[in-house]
Amino acid sequence: xxxxxxxxxxxxxxxxxxxxxxxxxxxxxxxxxxxxxxxxxxxxxxxxxxxxxxxxxxxxxxxxxxxxxxxxxxxxxxxxxxxxxxxxxxxxxxxxxxxxxxxxxxxxxxxxxxxxxxxxxxxxxxxxxxxxxxxxxxxxxxxxxxxxxxxxxxxxxxxxxxxxxxxxxxxxxxxxxxxxxxxxxxxxxxxxxxxxxxxxx
Numbered sequence: 001x002x003x004x005x006x007x008x009x010x011x012x013x014x015x016x017x018x019x020x021x022x023x024x025x026x027x028x029x030x031x032x033x034x035x036x037x038x039x040x041x042x043x044x045x046x047x048x049x050x051x052x053x054x055x056x057x058x059x060x061x062x063x064x065x066x067x068x069x070x071x072x073x074x075x076x077x078x079x080x081x082x083x084x085x086x087x088x089x090x091x092x093x094x095x096x097x098x099x100x101x102x103x104x105x106x107x108x109x110x111x112x113x114x115x116x117x118x119x120x121x122x123x124x125x126x127x128x129x130x131x132x133x134x135x136x137x138x139x140x141x142x143x144x145x146x147x148x149x150x151x152x153x154x155x156x157x158x159x160x161x162x163x164x165x166x167x168x169x170x171x172x173x174x175x176x177x178x179x180x181x182x183x184x185x186x187x188x189x190x191x192x193x194x195x196x197x198x199x200x201x
Contacts, residue, residue: 025190030070050168089119
């Protein structure tokens with residue numbers, strides 16, 4: 001069983017969206033449960049409006065459903081304390097910290113990285129403005145320069161995510177071809193995680 005925890009030092013960074021789409025990716029590889037520990041219950045709400053290809057469990061009932069599954073994705077509350085962050089990192093195979101590519105987000109991300117030390121985590125750039133903007137790439141370079149482990153994959157900004165949430169489905173299941181680009185980004189992220197695990201990281 002592999003456990004991925006998605007958390008963030010601030011709200012509005014596509015944390016729940018990332019958890020849902022990673023769970024979608026891993027549901028193609030094995031039985032997957034998303035544990036919704038966000039007080040807003042975003043994943044549970046998303047699931048209730050349609051159909052997701054994996055089980056979504058309230059954190060209070062999670063113990064009943066996680067046993068025997070291949071992948072557990074945990075969506076946590078935003079803004080955890082530094083001690084909570086360290087404990088979250090210890091309790092999973094990978095901690096993912098979504099962040100948006102702007103100057104205001106850089107400093108909190110660096111502080112979070114300092115709190116985590118050598119824990120097994122990665123920053124993920126999300127809501128990245130499309131080409132020709134280079135904001136995502138510049139932020140990625142800044143994080144790497146500061147020694148923050150960051151995914152090569154970045155998730156582009158897409159108007160499809162609110163539509164997918166409203167329909168209660170992953171973005172890959174929307175009919176418009178344009179929204180498929182955002183799914184390609186999450187698929188690339190999933191592939192990158194699998195590759196890291198295969199390489200023993």
